[in-house]
Amino acid sequence: MTHPVSVKACLFDMDGLLINxxxxxxxxxxxxxxxxxxxxxxxxxxxxxxxxxxxxxxxxxxxxxxxxxxxxxxxxxxxxxxxxxxGTCEFLPGALDLLKYLKTKGIPIALCTSSNRSKFYGKTGHLGEGFDLFDAIVTGDDPKIPKGRGKPFPDVWQLGLKELNEKFLTDITPDECIVFEDGIPGVKSAKAFGAHVIWVPHPEAHAVLGDTEALLAGKGELLCSLEKLEKAKYGL
Structure with a gap:
């Protein structure tokens, strides 16, 4: 399994990965x-x-x-x-701690969700500080994402990284990013984007995931929880 040479940015899905x-x-x-x-x-x-x-x-x-x-x-x-x-949405185990940790390390983080903007606010408005930590937030209805180019296409990640690069005046490339995902279309989109993938499926999904190694194809790893992420492995 290949790791990013040096992780310079982290991009996150939302539903089922960060919140329940x-x-x-x-x-x-x-x-x-x-x-x-x-x-x-x-x-x-x-x-x-x-x-x-x-x-x-x-x-x-x-x-x-x-x-x-x-x-x-x-x-x-x-x-x-x-x-x-x-209003009953809450952070999944390890999610908020990871976002706070990356923030203290100065690593740019973007949220790239298929949810439209109104659903995003409905799901996260009561969660306080968590989503304020993101340096860029891209929702599925962003007009800069062409129609029909949602996941498994890579456009949402491309836009998230573009916004990070513009904000920090950097030229981070996809292979210097980790994408955090829970769903199969998201894993496919992250691979198409060219990032390393940390895949955290719902606990009940494991029985129907199929050949996870073939899907990841050496471009990421499968975890049962964000709490299990070995940060040192990625130089975080």
Whole structure:
């Protein structure tokens, strides 16, 4: 496994990596599925949805469960159910400590999430200092990301790194970055970006991940928690 020669920046996904929103997504989607006599959502399906932009994930769910609704109806229902629960979001183990640590080390950090800006604020507004630590925040609806170029395409990471380089007047390259991810589309996008990947799947996802070594292809490592990150290994 290759490590970045010298880690000069860290880029983070958000949902399911830093905060427990994947559990909220499952909970609210199951409420909808139950109403239509479908479901429950299982991890073999959920794994395909993680990290995708909302509309793409919605299309997959409607198609897979044959839900009698349009994407707009599905989206409105989801927004209504989820907005009731975003206030219960909390940091996952090790996440806030890692962000604080990187900040004390002066390592630039960017958040690169598929969530749109309003969902981002809904999920994080009550979490105080944590998200103020980021030097750049890129959301999935950023107009600088071309339509249809969400994960597994690398555009969100490219934009995050561009913003860091502009802010710090640096010329950090992708191979000098670590990308932290929890979902398969995100891991693929990070590899396409050219970074080293720290992959931290949901504990319940491990059984359906498939050949993790083949997916990482020597470009990263799989951890069960951010708490397990060996910082010294990466010179952090």
């Amino acid at each position: 929103t994947e559990d909220i997504y499952t909970e609210t989607l199951n409420e909808t599925l139950t109403e239509f006599g479908k479901g429950p959502l299982t991890w073999d399906v959920k794994i395909q949805l993680q990290g995708l932009p909302g509309p793409e994930a919605g299309k997959k769910v409607i198609q897979y469960y044959e839900l009698p609704m349009t994407l707009d109806e599905y989206d409105r229902r989801n927004v209504a159910l989820q907005s009731l629960k975003w």
